[in-house]
Amino acid sequence: MQDGMKGMEARQGGPLSFKTRAQRFRIQMYLRYRVNGESKWRQGTTENVSSSGVLFRGEQFARANALLDLRLALPDQIPGVPSAEVICKAVVVRSERPKGTESFPALATAISHYRFVRP
């Protein structure tokens, strides 16, 4: 595992394992993202999420194969118990510029690593 990603969970899979498809959930969550190597974080909102990837609308377009840092804000579930932020390394697998009356590009990403961070 590379330095800087210690403690991150990599997605599992080996020659004898069956990879079942990750469940996809239509949850809207606030996220921040930036292209790997940049300092500025952009804002976005998820359209659907799974443990293998996130589809979101973001304020800035990113081309396919771009490496992203994502910070997903899990919604608070219990009063007094703040939810974690999930920090991910991801790659853009598909991106679409806004069409027609849409304002924000859609970015479909595949997560390679993630870790939970307590607030």
Add this chain to the structure above:
Amino acid sequence: MNKRSEDISIVIADDHLIFREGLRKLLEAKPGFQVLGEAGDGEQALSLARQLQPEILLLDVRMPKLSGLEVLREFTNLATQPRTILLAAALERDQMVQALQLGARGIILKHSATAVLFEGIRTVVAGQYWVCHESASDLAHALRNFTPRPEGNGRRREFGLTPRETEVIALIVAGFTNKDIAEKFTISEHTVKHHLTTIFTKLGVSNRLELAFFSIDHHLLDNVQMTLD
């Protein structure tokens, strides 16, 4: 007035005549927008929205007879409701959350630039939500402290989750490691892992992230009370 099919049809609801007329002129000067009608109070807004069925209702939050939020509440009883953008000079955090809970698709402050208004309308018509920049950080903070509360107990029973398993899920969502959970409950990490294995099997998930998403999507932690002390 006949609706031009290619234009975005709008009803404006604001009790200040000068503001309403100014907004109308602004929208009508811009290609792609058509103002179908104007309302001077909340009751009129409701009536016009039902009658004219605009794509967008620009709704002032403070109006006589029915406030903007009360109009939104009335809409929840209708089979179809227009996509509503709330206009306000200023809005409290709680009001923003309440507006979105009641179905508002956008919030625009009245001192925003006209370009923001046009962009906001187009974004909402496209099926997205629009919250203007000044209120976004407030809203994000407020939304982090809000979740709907349907029947959490029922969902947990449906999946056969024990109270301890529910607590473990809660701590996973809060970002606790296995070691943290073990310390909190004064149990071994091996026992925590056993709990997780059982939880994963009961819910059909494969990892912590999927578990977190599952619990949010299924409202598993609704009505759970616990502290981190």
